[in-house]
Amino acid sequence: MGKVLMKGNEAMALAAIKGGCDAFFGYPITPQNEIPEYLSYHMAQHDRIFVQAESEVAAINMVYGAAGSGARVLTSSSSPGIALKQEGISYLAGSELPAVIINVMRGGPGLGGIQPSQGDYNQITRGGGNGDYKLLTFAPETLQETVNIVKASFSLADYYRNPVMIAVDGLIGQMMEPVDLDQKIDEKPTKEKDWAATGHAKKRGHRNKIVSLYLDPYDLEKHNLKLKAKYDEMLETEQRYEMINMDHNPSLVFVAYGSMARIARSAIQVLKDAGIEVGMIRPITISPFPEKAFKHLPDSVHTLLTLEMSLGQMLQDVQIVNQGRYTLDFYGRAGGVVPETEDIVEKAKAVLKGGKGQ
Amino acid sequence: MKTKTIYKPTGGLVDRDLSYCPGCTHGIIHKLVGEVLEEKGLLDEAIGVASVGCSVMSYEFFNCDMQQAAHGRAPAVATGIKRVRPEHTVFTYQGDGDLASIGMAEIVHAAHRGENMTVIFVNNAIYGMTGGQMAPTTLINQKTSTSPTGRKKEGTGEPLRMSELLATVPGATYLERVSVHDPKHIRKAKKALEKAFDVQTKKQGFSMIEFVSTCPVNWGIQPQDSLEWMVDNMIPYFPLGIYKDATKEENNE
Amino acid sequence: MNRLWILTGHYGSGKSEVAVNLAIDEQLDYLVDLDVVNPYFRSRSVHALLEANGVSLVESTIEKATGSDLPFISAKGSRPFHDKASRAVYDLAGTQAGAKLMRQYTDIIDEREIEFWLVVNIYRMETANEAQILNLINTLEGASGLKVTGLINNSNLMHETTEEHIKKGDTVLNAVSKKTGLPIVFTFIEEEVKTNLKFAGENRRLIRHLGKHWL
Structure with missing residues (x-):
């Protein structure tokens, strides 16, 4: 396939399919609606999962469930919806689950407006949800860069066992630009997800538990430090x-x-x-x-x-x-x-x- | 001398002490779920979802893969798991604060979509974990730490009946309310669980078994009295029985 | 050519840019923006430009609110049908979601007064070849209850467009035209493309009024 003219949102959706996304869970909000609309048809064409959830809160928790059982999962939303997803994002980070979240940012606070904004910067970079955690977050400039990053994001999420966010403003979601969806990209080496709760306890020889609860503060601190080491690695190797x-x-x-x-x-x-x-x-x-x-x-x-x-x-x-x-x-x-x-x-x-x- | 095994602990639970209080029925319910999973050969493919509440640690007890969900979100988490792994048995284990309050949207919509999963709902009319606060299921005049003079209809409403509520949702397939206060009812409850997991195995859709349960600690009564209090006060308001069985409708068609 | 031009097509085919160009070039009386899908880059966003060129813009009931995604349609949308001396272009949102809006005018549409033109960019993946375009014509006719009466070649890769791209679009649309008997009414040529070639239909330069130059 040569270059085609695509709208940002649909280009991201198609890039996700090409990046190996197994399942999408989302909820309508402007200006990202073309993502779920595109995937509602095309995920089925590729024998993959699409669910329109009852809320952003439910959608991100479906992401958490699907990621916990080993799938490559995507959700997308825009600023107020991303605010609602913070609960699940914190759980994903705490349980060390990979997932990709697309945020097509609009003006705020509150219901704000539907025009483009970069007002979620603090929400994204300072956590957003509860606890000590970080997202690996990309903020691309062109549709070509966006497409390449979305494709690579699933392997990055898997590699770090951490949620990856693609943060674009509404303009990048809505604008059209020529893109080549098949450009070669660098991906992280794939590792087997031997931690996933896939429902194969006997075959595996032990139970897998996806948990972010620690009853002993010293255990939780140890877990926090483990996460910190991961964020330090990102800081060292992922700055772009x-x-x-x-x-x-x-x-x-x-x-x-x-x-x-x-x-x-x-x-x-x-x-x-x-x-x-x-x-x-x-x-x-x-x-x-x-x-x-x-x-x-x-x-x-x-x-x-x-x-x-x-x-x-x-x-x-x-x-x-x-x-x-x-x-x-x-x-x-x-x-x-x-x-x-x-x-x-x-x-x-x-x-x-x-x-x-x- | 020949020995005959007449009872052994279920392999459906991990071999360790449960954390629940004396007089609480979580233990019996855990055992029943474990037995049904084991007897139906589902243990090696099941994925359970623990919720937030006293049963938050159930991922340590059920002898299968488990995932712990945010408060109220277990049906959404289970949806994500089941959609990705449709051939596996997926169940949630939730209390009344989790399912009937903060997780109302998630339970209604999981039923609404007809998610092919089984929900085990334990209703003891109070928040146990956080210290005995009023739940949506708390009875009128019942004293809790946030209804110190007893729950009043005005301002806090009347107790929600979840099985009845979900019976109005077209997507739900099988809904039954049971109790485990005596051997007869325990046997009946186990049958209900068997039915619920069969519904899932046959891909017939959403099933929920509601257990009317106890909380002697937060009710402030003796463990041995709590079952009696439950039978006298809760069951009249939360009558036992089958609230929906769409498998029958299917059979008739 | 009939006096009311209704533009349809796959979304992202460039209907709004074409509508604004036609409204200004042809000094039309009305531009009716019936886009209920897209939040940005709608023809209503250039209301000042249209006004300055004497084109009456009909848009949402909430006028000049670029920050609104409320899909209100103004009752003024039917005015060009009644104002028999007027000429107008209707800019629909893409695909069925946009085309089905024409159903509301079923009672007042006189087929002898309208053109229902399909705008095509073959660099949109869903309208890349003859078969896909024929399929889209079917879909849009079903959704709108109208018959497509002509084709507009708007094949482009925006600022990366070359003469070759337009030529390729010309070839594909000529094949569609041959199969369906539909004429190619216009070919739009990206402003900066250097070409001496003559393509099917009237050849027009496309000035991008909606997109900023840094896009």
């Missing part, structure tokens, strides 16, 4: 990012992900045409946050300008890794408002002039 226009000695560097990075990319071109070189750090993983990207910036860099479709959430991670080295500035829009290229260009020019800009 792209450095853009850094070989032109920019003094200003954007930090942006997802759709915001697309807009920033076009702003970089406009600025370049005007003789101004601006670089960009584009996080592809937001959990773990790609701190390595900040360690090897060119000497020319003076200011980091964080750009978000939220009001200073990723900025906190930039502050943490920056440790006072560079001057920090911020531009964010919220509520589903998508800035224009010119907004970013103007802000960049104001920052370079030493003003704050708007």
Whole structure:
């Protein structure tokens, strides 16, 4: 199959099938509805499982059950629905079960709106549910990158026995772009799921139990430390990012992900045409946050300008890794408002002039 | 001298002491479930789902693969398991706070979809694990730690009858309420469990066996009196019997 | 050509972009946006542009609310049927979900007044070949109760489109046309594509009004 034109949501759905997804459990919410709609038909065509659950809470608990019995499982939702899923996500992390969760983010808080947003950053990167845990979270920029990540996410989830989230804003879910669904991708080596409660106690010679309950705090702490070691491994090996226009000695560097990075990319071109070189750090993983990207910036860099479709959430991670080295500035829009290229260009020019800009 | 085995512990349970209190019927119910799984040859393929409540640790007791669910979500978890492993026997083991309160949506919709699974529902009219709070099934005038002067209809409603409620759900196949307060009723309860697991094996759909049960600790009475209290107070409100048997309808067709 | 143009097709075939282009180029009186499926990239999102070009936009009862996914249809949607001097384009949501909306106009539709055009992009997986397109025509006619009267070639890979892509779409649609007797009414050519070729039907440049340039 060559390149085809696809809508983000359906491309993610098809990529999940190609990534070996055995079962999908979901609930309708805008702007991700094309995912369950597409899968309701195509999962059956591939002899796989599709269930429309009674709620997001039920859907994520179905994911937990299916993942516990050894399947590759997907659920998708948008911000308010992801908030509801946090109970199950915490259980997945606590029981060390692999699963993939697609979050097509919209404006909040509360019912918010249906237009694109990146306002779930804190919910995603700071836990979301109860307890000490982390998600491996990707925030891709193009449909091609999204498709490749969705395909690989199932093997990553299996490898770490941890939920993996694909966090895109509504624009990436709704936009259309040419994609090649059969690009070769790197996958983690597959391991047998000898821990799964598959209902083969006798054949296996022992019972498998999927549990996140520990009656002894010392046992639970040991479990927490085991999880921590896993997150440390992710921090070491899974940080992904792209450095853009850094070989032109920019003094200003954007930090942006997802759709915001697309807009920033076009702003970089406009600025370049005007003789101004601006670089960009584009996080592809937001959990773990790609701190390595900040360690090897060119000497020319003076200011980091964080750009978000939220009001200073990723900025906190930039502050943490920056440790006072560079001057920090911020531009964010919220509520589903998508800035224009010119907004970013103007802000960049104001920052370079030493003003704050708007 | 020739010996004859007239009784042995069921292989359906792990060989260890159960954690339940004196006078609580979880132990008898566990044994019955274990026996039925063993006798029907389902132990080596069954997957059980433990819930949150006093039976939260049931994953340590049933001698098969087990998964522990979040509070109320066992029917959703079991749905995920059963859809992925349709040839395996899947059951949940839930209390009344879990099933009739926080898990109301999950139990109704699992029945509604006609999930081919078996639910073991233990109703003792109170939250045991968390310290004797009022449950949806708590009787009128029953004192609990959150209805200290007794449950009143005004503001807290009247006790929910889950078997009757689920009997109105078109997707449910087999619903029966039983008790284990004497040998006769224990035998009857075991028959009900056998029927429920048969329904699943024959892929006939959703089955639930509700056990009217006790909680001497939180009821604040002696273990030996708790069965009597249950028979006198609970069974009149939660009458025993079959509430739905769609397998009969199927047979008639 | 009849005065009311109803655009149908698989979702993502580019109906909204085509509708906006036609409404402006042809100085139509109305653009009726009946998209009850998509939350973004609907023709109603360019209400100011349409207004500036003298096109009356008929959309949801909640007007100019881009943040709404409430599928309210305005009663004004039937106005072009009654306003006999007017010319209008109807932009339906994709596939059956969109086409079935035409059922509400069953009583007032006069088949002599309408065109029911199928917009096709062969780079959508579901309309990649002749058989799939014929199948879609069947489905959409069933859902809408209308007969397709013409085809629009909108084959593209957005900014990656080349002359070859449009040519391939032209070949596939010509085969469909031959089999069904349906004319190819327009071929839309992506704005930046360099070509001197003449494709079937009227050839038009497609200006992307809905998508931002960084998309």
